[in-house]
Amino acid sequence: MHSQDLLAADTGMGAVTLRVADLDAMTTYYRDGVRLTVLAQQGGRVVLGRPAAGDAPGGLTVPVLVLEHEPALRNAGPGQAGLFHTAVLFDTRADLAAALYSVATGYPQSFTGSADHLVSNAFYCTDPEGNGVELYWDRDRTQWSWTHGSVDMDTVYLDPNAFLQEHLTAEALEHADARPGRVGHVHLSVGDVASAKAFYVDTLGFETTAAMGGQALFVSAGGYHHHMAMNTWNSRGAGRRQLALGLGLVRIEVPAADDLGALTARMRDAGVQTADDGRTVAFEDPWANRIEVTTAGRG
Numbered sequence: 001m002h003s004q005d006l007l008a009a010d011t012g013m014g015a016v017t018l019r020v021a022d023l024d025a026m027t028t029y030y031r032d033g034v035r036l037t038v039l040a041q042q043g044g045r046v047v048l049g050r051p052a053a054g055d056a057p058g059g060l061t062v063p064v065l066v067l068e069h070e071p072a073l074r075n076a077g078p079g080q081a082g083l084f085h086t087a088v089l090f091d092t093r094a095d096l097a098a099a100l101y102s103v104a105t106g107y108p109q110s111f112t113g114s115a116d117h118l119v120s121n122a123f124y125c126t127d128p129e130g131n132g133v134e135l136y137w138d139r140d141r142t143q144w145s146w147t148h149g150s151v152d153m154d155t156v157y158l159d160p161n162a163f164l165q166e167h168l169t170a171e172a173l174e175h176a177d178a179r180p181g182r183v184g185h186v187h188l189s190v191g192d193v194a195s196a197k198a199f200y201v202d203t204l205g206f207e208t209t210a211a212m213g214g215q216a217l218f219v220s221a222g223g224y225h226h227h228m229a230m231n232t233w234n235s236r237g238a239g240r241r242q243l244a245l246g247l248g249l250v251r252i253e254v255p256a257a258d259d260l261g262a263l264t265a266r267m268r269d270a271g272v273q274t275a276d277d278g279r280t281v282a283f284e285d286p287w288a289n290r291i292e293v294t295t296a297g298r299g
Contacts, residue, residue: 005266006221007221007263008221009222010254010255011253011259013184013227014063014292015062015065016066016083016086016183016247017251018065018129018131018246019073019244020069020070021069021071021073022128026127029107029127030065031048032102033099033102033106033110034099034102034103035098036048036064036065036088037049039061044068045068045069046066047065047066048065049061049181050062050177050180050181051178051181052180062181064088064181066249070245073244075129079234079236079237080189080241080242080244081240081288081289082235082244082246082247082287083186084132084188084189084229084234085132085134085186085187086133086134086183087122087187088183089182089183089184090135090136091179091180092179093121093167095172096121097163097164097167097168097172098173098176099135100164100168101164101168104160104164107128111125112126114159115155116154116156117156118152118153118156119139119143119144119225120136120138120139121139121158122134123158123160130246131247134187141223150209150211151209151226185226185227188229188289190238190286190287191287192232193214193215196285196286197217200228203270203272204263206227206228207219209223209224209225212231214232215232217231227252239287241288247289248290249291251291251292253293253296255296260281263281264276267281281293281294
């Protein structure tokens, strides 16, 4: 791909929107378990987030999750495309440990696993309505290894109790809500990897960072290990999604208006139907997962 067809290196992920049946229970889980802060609540919409990296407590906050109350909707059927997990990135292992401790003590049944991925330490949960959640911390990029253009990742067992014993501090737990956190990546369930690559790499402008045959694809901007991933582990052959509980919206943030304009032109040239209000461009992937792209700080 030509450089002008790639997303800008400083591209990142914005807040993920979930359609939920029980707004109170879901708000409580993400507030008291994952340790996000309620930033806004109006009617059937709750926005949760954390302070921005590098800012003192009380400074700029970053939305991480938007919950929209849709009690009339039902869960999607098995094997459907949609959200695999939302991954919340913490700046330090102590901050990750604080979130892990809160989930483990308040919602032990939601914990599903853990892994050292070489580039990161990760812990996995499922929220009360079945949405996947990853809590993770990145190793410094200087510690990542690349082979023939692909980042080296693995799934090595990571003992959650040993991690807590080594990294949990009273200070991190007490001030968890005032410590930085953000959406690091979003992982989707899709029908096939080839279509995912054609859309997210060849059209949208991410670069492939890793692939697992026809099962999974990892993509990013600017050499990150992955901003998005798509797999077929539970959804091979899935078609377009029907309106259901779960994933409502994935947000991507590009650095500047020129980047947004270039992206919009690429999508239209590829025949992707877009909605553009001058601030945000919205479209759907091949499985009707809705994507919105905006400039940083506007999402």
